[in-house]
Amino acid sequence: MSKRASFYGLIGVGIFFTLYSTFNVNYEGHSVRKTEPTFPIPQQSEQKSPRWEDKPQITTVERGIDPVSKTIEQIMSEQPELISNAMEDYQYPNGKYNISASKLEDLVMEQNGRPVRSLIVTTWRSGSTFLGDILNAHPANYYHYEPLLAFDIVQVRGPPLAAKALKWVKDLLNCDYQDLDEYVNYGRDRPWAFIHNPYLWKQCEAHRDVCYNPKFHSSLCRLFPFQSMKLVRLRLRIAQELLADEKLAIRMVLLVRDPRGILQSRKHRDFCPPSPDCSDPALTCADLVSDYKVAVELLKKYPTRFKVIRYEDLSLDPYKHAEELYKFYGLFFHPETKKFLDTHTKASKGGVSSTFRDSAAAPFHWKTELEFGEVEEIQESCATAMKYWGYVPAMNATHQKEFNPVTSYVLEL
Numbered sequence: 507m508s509k510r511a512s513f514y515g516l517i518g519v520g521i522f523f524t525l526y527s528t529f530n531v532n533y534e535g536h537s538v539r540k541t542e543p544t545f546p547i548p549q550q551s552e553q554k555s556p557r558w559e560d561k562p563q564i565t566t567v568e569r570g571i572d573p574v575s576k577t578i579e580q581i582m583s584e585q586p587e588l589i590s591n592a593m594e595d596y597q598y599p600n601g602k603y604n605i606s607a608s609k610l611e612d613l614v615m616e617q618n619g620r621p622v623r624s625l626i627v628t629t630w631r632s633g634s635t636f637l638g639d640i641l642n643a644h645p646a647n648y649y650h651y652e653p654l655l656a657f658d659i660v661q662v663r664g665p666p667l668a669a670k671a672l673k674w675v676k677d678l679l680n681c682d683y684q685d686l687d688e689y690v691n692y693g694r695d696r697p698w699a700f701i702h703n704p705y706l707w708k709q710c711e712a713h714r715d716v717c718y719n720p721k722f723h724s725s726l727c728r729l730f731p732f733q734s735m736k737l738v739r740l741r742l743r744i745a746q747e748l749l750a751d752e753k754l755a756i757r758m759v760l761l762v763r764d765p766r767g768i769l770q771s772r773k774h775r776d777f778c779p780p781s782p783d784c785s786d787p788a789l790t791c792a793d794l795v796s797d798y799k800v801a802v803e804l805l806k807k808y809p810t811r812f813k814v815i816r817y818e819d820l821s822l823d824p825y826k827h828a829e830e831l832y833k834f835y836g837l838f839f840h841p842e843t844k845k846f847l848d849t850h851t852k853a854s855k856g857g858v859s860s861t862f863r864d865s866a867a868a869p870f871h872w873k874t875e876l877e878f879g880e881v882e883e884i885q886e887s888c889a890t891a892m893k894y895w896g897y898v899p900a901m902n903a904t905h906q907k908e909f910n911p912v913t914s915y916v917l918e919l
């Protein structure tokens with residue numbers, strides 16, 4: 507209970523669904539924002555540790571004891587109880603969803619088990635913070651939050667970045683951090699890199715001397731039965747290689763959003779406009795087209811391990827879709843997840859009955875926020891992407907404000 511309570515503390519009780527679109531980007535963004543002024547998640551962490559660099563890492567061996575190793579050992583000794591408490595009353599798949607695990611150790615790498623690995627592939631401002639947190643509401647989940655932050659505001663579409671990106675992702679999914687110094691060090695002075703993983707962040711706050719130690723990351727990661735990851739920089743053409751790795755046995759969801767919603771939301775993020783990969787409608791929609799073509803192939807090739815969802819559909823009926831997604835990933839729709847949805851899709855500033863409407867409106871702000879001229883410009887670059895993904899063009903300014911931009915849509919194979 508207290509673990510869950512602290513989890514909710516971390517992600518911020520009272521941060522409503524609609525606010526995701528406001529906050530999201532601070533983390534999906536990048537290093538430019540070194541001193542994050544409106545850093546929303548745990549305020550207390552800012553106060554407690556404003557200047558990590560003031561406290562040097564303990565790396566010296568004193569009196570024959572390596573204090574870092576000692577700290578790591580101590581932290582690891584505390585985890586199993588924490589994890590097994592979180593897993594109390596858990597309904598193991600036990601053959602359901604094509605996962606044989608029937609007890610905790612079947613899922614724990616440290617005990618030669620195989621964790622359930624759940625991936626989200628998407629792009630900036632497509633609702634992935636919301637979906638990522640739905641997965642992270644699952645008990646004993648180790649959240650690899652956008653591991654490619656250090657790549658800056660670029661899309662990984664092929665060489666030379668693809669090989670490095672895939673290596674990082676695979677190493678993380680294998681909890682193998684020995685070649686990941688750059689990944690780990692990126693988290694220095696950038697709390698948003700690790701803060702979304704409450705199990706990791708709790709230790710980082712308490713023991714700064716181990717927070718950037720790859721061995722520590724490996725040891726902790728290897729204890730967790732569930733591993734989730736969201737990727738906003740890796741296009742599907744590259745990410746599909748992760749599905750081919752049978753040993754990893756990942757399950758992947760491609761999260762898609764209306765490009766008009768994406769681009770409206772990105773407009774207000776200062777990390778975005780300088781990068782064409784982020785701000786150019788033509789590039790964004792070429793990615794949506796490419797993702798579509800790959801998705802059609804992957805649905806045939808991996809019908810049980812690959813799935814597509816549109817952000818708009820998820821937002822309009824979050825309970826139904828969250829439950830379906832959990833089944834797809836092979837996760838137990840735990841009461842904690844239901845509680846997460848109760849607090850993050852319904853709550854509104856004091857309102858009760860109108861709240862669901864608020865959350866359902868989140869993906870559609872572009873209809874009132876964009877000028878028709880801007881919408882037209884996006885639609886010119888995005889006709890194919892919109893046709894593929896089932897988004898209706900707006901015909902004029904009046905139409906834009908009134909119409910339903912989303913078709914009831916099934917991906918055609």
Ligand SMILES: *[C@@H]1O[C@H](CO)[C@@H](O)[C@H](O)[C@H]1NC(C)=O
Nearest residue numbers: 603604605752755809810811
């Ligand atoms: C179930 O898993 C096995 C091994 O992981 C795999 O070979 C098989 O294709 C899967 N079956 C389905 C229906 O996903």
Ligand SMILES: *[C@@H]1O[C@H](CO)[C@@H](O)[C@H](O)[C@H]1NC(C)=O
Nearest residue numbers: 900901902903904905906909
């Ligand atoms: C706007 O577009 C809608 C839908 O095509 C059409 O019915 C309507 O007449 C148009 N309004 C104007 C002012 O052109």
